[in-house]
Amino acid sequence: MLHILLLILKIIGIILAVILGILILLTCIVLFVPVRYEAAGRCEGSLASLEGRVCVTWLLRLIRADVHYSENQLKWRLRILWIKKNGDNIKEEEFSHEEGSTEESHEEKAESAEVEKLPESKEEIPEARRQVEEEPKECEEDRKESVETVSQAESGDHEGVKDAEAPQESDEKGKKLWGKIREIFEKIKQFFRKLKESVQNIRNKTAELGEKKDMLADFLTDETHVGAFQRGKKECFKLLKRLSPKKLLIKARFGFSDPCLTGQVLAGLSILYPFMEEHMDITPDFENQVLEGYAMIKGRIYAVHFLVLCWNLIWSRNVRRTYKDIKNFRLKVGGNQ
Numbered sequence: 001m002l003h004i005l006l007l008i009l010k011i012i013g014i015i016l017a018v019i020l021g022i023l024i025l026l027t028c029i030v031l032f033v034p035v036r037y038e039a040a041g042r043c044e045g046s047l048a049s050l051e052g053r054v055c056v057t058w059l060l061r062l063i064r065a066d067v068h069y070s071e072n073q074l075k076w077r078l079r080i081l082w083i084k085k086n087g088d089n090i091k092e093e094e095f096s097h098e099e100g101s102t103e104e105s106h107e108e109k110a111e112s113a114e115v116e117k118l119p120e121s122k123e124e125i126p127e128a129r130r131q132v133e134e135e136p137k138e139c140e141e142d143r144k145e146s147v148e149t150v151s152q153a154e155s156g157d158h159e160g161v162k163d164a165e166a167p168q169e170s171d172e173k174g175k176k177l178w179g180k181i182r183e184i185f186e187k188i189k190q191f192f193r194k195l196k197e198s199v200q201n202i203r204n205k206t207a208e209l210g211e212k213k214d215m216l217a218d219f220l221t222d223e224t225h226v227g228a229f230q231r232g233k234k235e236c237f238k239l240l241k242r243l244s245p246k247k248l249l250i251k252a253r254f255g256f257s258d259p260c261l262t263g264q265v266l267a268g269l270s271i272l273y274p275f276m277e278e279h280m281d282i283t284p285d286f287e288n289q290v291l292e293g294y295a296m297i298k299g300r301i302y303a304v305h306f307l308v309l310c311w312n313l314i315w316s317r318n319v320r321r322t323y324k325d326i327k328n329f330r331l332k333v334g335g336n337q
Helices: 002-032 090-133 137-220 223-242 259-270 303-314 317-336
Strands: 035-044 051-058 063-070 073-080 083-086 247-255 280-284 290-301
Touching: 002 303, 137 223, 137 317, 223 303, 223 317, 247 259, 259 280, 303 317
Parallel strands: 247 280
Antiparallel strands: 035 051, 035 290, 051 063, 063 073, 073 083, 247 290
16 A cells, blocks of 8 residues: 555656656746847838848747838748748738629619619609699689788788887897896906916925925935946846847948938937947938948847846845835825825
């Protein structure tokens, strides 16, 4: 009986060891197998000649993504193990063509139905004209006489009513005018009340902003927080250095119709120039609108670099203290509001 229990425990231990080994293997694969990327592009002076491609692979190309742009068309392809998917627009065009054909068939059916109804309407028109022509002219004369008598009676009644309602209308006009004047005065009073309230709110908000400004200045000038900022800056620069591409080459000549825009783009690129001085050759053109040249970049990204960054920040005392102070500082600002 005892050797059976030991055998069961041994099997359970082997299973747990295998599961633990698989988890360790997967963790090592995620951390130490890099994501490889490669991109290249070229242009010969116009946007129509712009071409480019991007390729990202992981785990011995078992997972791969490709994007290609040329002749104003964007094509992409994704592969995960044996599952493949690409951006093919043929199905969408066929679907749109089928929708157009169905709409045309519906329109043709509607037009045919209208055409079938037309002869019936044409037969009905002459019958209606005959009935109108056959009406006796005496009925028209009787109608004219009755209309004249009714109009005379209505004119007499309206004159009597106007004479009786003349003083009432004058009283109603006076009341309406007085009501409008009162409404105008009420609106003026409400305007001044709102203006006074808005001024008071502005004063209160300026006072609150002054207090928050002092709190923020004290927070930023604290030695612990300054040390945490310096540590975070140092670790971020280390990460950028580790993630820097292995191959980089940029050679281009660019220019826009607006020379100011050309200068702004050149100023933005000058930020990267100290880090990539040996790999960049950029020539601005402030007179012509042009874009020509080529670029190529290739490198790797390891997940373990991000793990090292988080580890170093977590084990820094200044960073942990600053994180707690930020949470408390936000709660205080929310309470003051």
